[in-house]
Amino acid sequence: MFQDKKAGIIKTASWGSYFLITLFAPEIARESRPGQFLMIRVSDSLNPLLRRPLSIHNRSGQEVEIFFQVAGEGTKLLAQKNAGDFLDILGPCGQGFSLKPEFKDQEIFCVGGGRGLAPLYFLARELQAAGARPVIFYGGQTLSDLPLKKRLEEAGWETHCSTDDGSSGFRGLVTRLVEKELTRRKPYYLFACGPEAMMASLAKICQTAVLPAEFSLESIMGCGLGACWGCARKIKKNGEIKYLRICQDGPVFPAEEIIWPGD
Amino acid sequence: MVDLSVDLGFLKLKNPVIAASGTFGYGLEFQPLYDLNLLGGLVVKGLYFKPREGNPPPRLAETPGGLINSIGLQGIGVEAFGREVLPRLAGLKTAVIANVCGEEEEEYARVAEYLSQQAGLAALELNISCPNVRKGGKCPAQDPEATYRTVKRVQQVSSLPLITKLSPNVTDITAVALAAQEAGSQAVSLVNTFLALAIDLRTRKPKLGNVLGGLSGPAIKPLALRMVFEVAKKIEIPVIGLGGIFNAQDALEFMVAGASAVQVGTANFVNPLACPEIIKGIEDWAKSQGISSLSEIVGSLKV
Known part of the structure; x- marks a missing residue:
């Protein structure tokens, strides 16, 4: 787990509301596994306040990519970043997909x-x-x-x-x-x-x-580190349904363990 | 050389910066990012006697400069904490403080009694002020008499120093602070979050699953600062200030208002290195001002 306060944007690409950002982040790239995510500060200001959790889309050498759609204020600000800008990123967060x-x-x-x-x-x-x-x-x-x-x-x-x-x-x-x-x-x-x-x-x-x-799974998150329990979701583990943290216990869960709204 | 240490009387901290309860997990979550021994102290997530499920999601809503949460003190319970977590915190060279919760007085007492029999804790913080868990009534911190009773009851069963955490959701916070002092609390920490509401206009529903939540972050800083100022003037025991502290300047302002130490909460989410950076910032400021001991600035507001 690393906080890289100055991860340089190498390039960006966009298609309508979809964006791809390539970042230079050697330590994070080295440790990343598929299904893990980054907590990204989208602005230096206090609005929006929280970091945005975004999946790691690709890793290539010392670079990581994020792919996202503009869905609100945070991603809108992120979409305005250009090559040469820097991002404050934290990661890799969470448990990834199982690779058996x-x-x-x-x-x-x-x-x-x-x-x-x-x-x-x-x-x-x-x-x-x-x-x-x-x-x-x-x-x-x-x-x-x-x-x-x-x-x-x-x-x-x-x-x-x-x-x-x-x-x-x-x-x-x-x-x-x-x-x-x-x-x-x-x-x-x-x-x-x-x-x-x-x-x-x-x-x-x-x-x-x-x-x-x-x-x-996706959720609004406070810390991304498992400390605040703000991203809890009902998950069935060993027959018992309880709130687990999407950020730390997930974001990847076995399909049969996830409790869906309306279940 | 600046002496950053802070003497609360019952507890000496290596510096005035404490990670606030509820934002710092059980302490271990931030360990991959920095050495926890840099901290003046850390307060673990609130502990009830039994494990607790917490509130329905969504549990977080952002506001300009603020965060409304309704976690509902989900947690593993005090026995699991004592068995599984505390031994891993015991080796730390920082003040580990447990946050004590209860549905009623007796539960506060049971949790405090259990914790005071464990090794490794520097103090207890009595959480009589969480806005998210009230059961058809007020939390003790909204009433001086209930505050007095709860503090008194915990004092009877616990040998650890007691910090009472106060709620800002009151008309006169100084009355509650005085009640805590009178009941024997060794310090007070303030403020907990402000009861708040966020609405999704499109659906006309509350943004939080539990309807109301507690507002924290820079949005509440001036309010918290005012309350620390008012309380510090009225009581003899030390005040630990919190509420929207995001940088060294914020922390120092709380000390000037009368806080002997500070807690940093929501900032840990925005900048996980907030606490060590604030400590460094305080040191740099003190050096630049020729201040040799931080106690010089506590309550130094010129009015």
Whole structure:
């Protein structure tokens, strides 16, 4: 865990409301694992006050990337940063996705909804490096919600896209696309990150298919270190439901342990 | 050479900066980031006798310069703390202070009694002022008599020095501070958070799962400073000041207002290195002012 007060922005890219920032942060890059996140100070002022938790999208040598969508005041400020600016970042935070030795030679589904693709790129790269075969499912409302489609295809991974309006790939929800694919083949494991409704639905699909899965959750956070308990969420561990910290006990949890609103 | 140490009478701190309860976990969470021995002290998260589930999420809402929280004192309970956490804090060369909670007087007493039998604690902070856990009534810190009774009851069962943490959600905080002093508290810390509300206009729902929460951060600093000033004038026991301290200047202002030491809370989230940086900033300031001992500035406000 490191606080880098002056992580230099090497480059930025944007597609509509989606942004990619590449940062020089050697210590954090060295320790990062897929599914972990950074706590990022988006402004020197006291408004907004809290850091923003953002998934580590990629690591390359001494660099880390973050991929995000403008969703509020904090991400709006972050989106205005340019190459040459510095960011105060803390990380890597949280527990990442499990990377099990038995994934070798197995097919692993990685399902991302919109900005939820953020942690899955790093994950797919590590899966591939470990000899597994990542299969990507990438869903959005419309084509412009799939800015990383080309990048995924260039990485050489089997990639399935879906859009609500059919402007790219399968017309309909990405969960429906996964469900369809599951009638044809069964992967060894599934990882996902995306909107709550997507993950709640995917949890049921995985349960029916008896497919082990892990999901990465999002929350407002105070510290990102497990100290404040501000990001608590109901999780079922060993048959007992209790509030766990998304920042420290997660952000990745086994799908069957997550309690969904309305459950 | 500046002497940063602070003598509270019952407790000597190597410097006046204490990490505040509720923002610093059980102390160990910040260990990967810096040496905890740099701190004057640290106050662990509030402890009830039994483990506690806490409030429904969302538990945090931001406001300009502020943070409203409604954690609800989720925690592992005092026995698990004594068994699993305290032994890991015991080797620290900083004042480890436990924050004592209770649903009613007897629970405060049970928690305090248990803790006073453990090794490794420098003092207890009596949390009679959390705005998030009231059960159909007021917390003791909103009433001088209830404050007196709770402090007195804890004094009977605990041999550790007692710091009573006061609520700002009162008309006259000095009356409550006097009651704590009269009951035998060795110090008071103030202020806890201000009861607050944040609304999502789109849904017309409260932003917090528990409707109301406690406001902290720079937004409350002038209010907290005023209360520290008022209380320090009225009581004999030391005052530990807190409320929106984000840098050395804030900390020093609290000392000038009458605080013998300070606590840093919400700043730990925004800048995890806030406490060590504030300590360094205090030292630099004292050097630049030719101040050899920090006690010189406590209560030095010129009015």
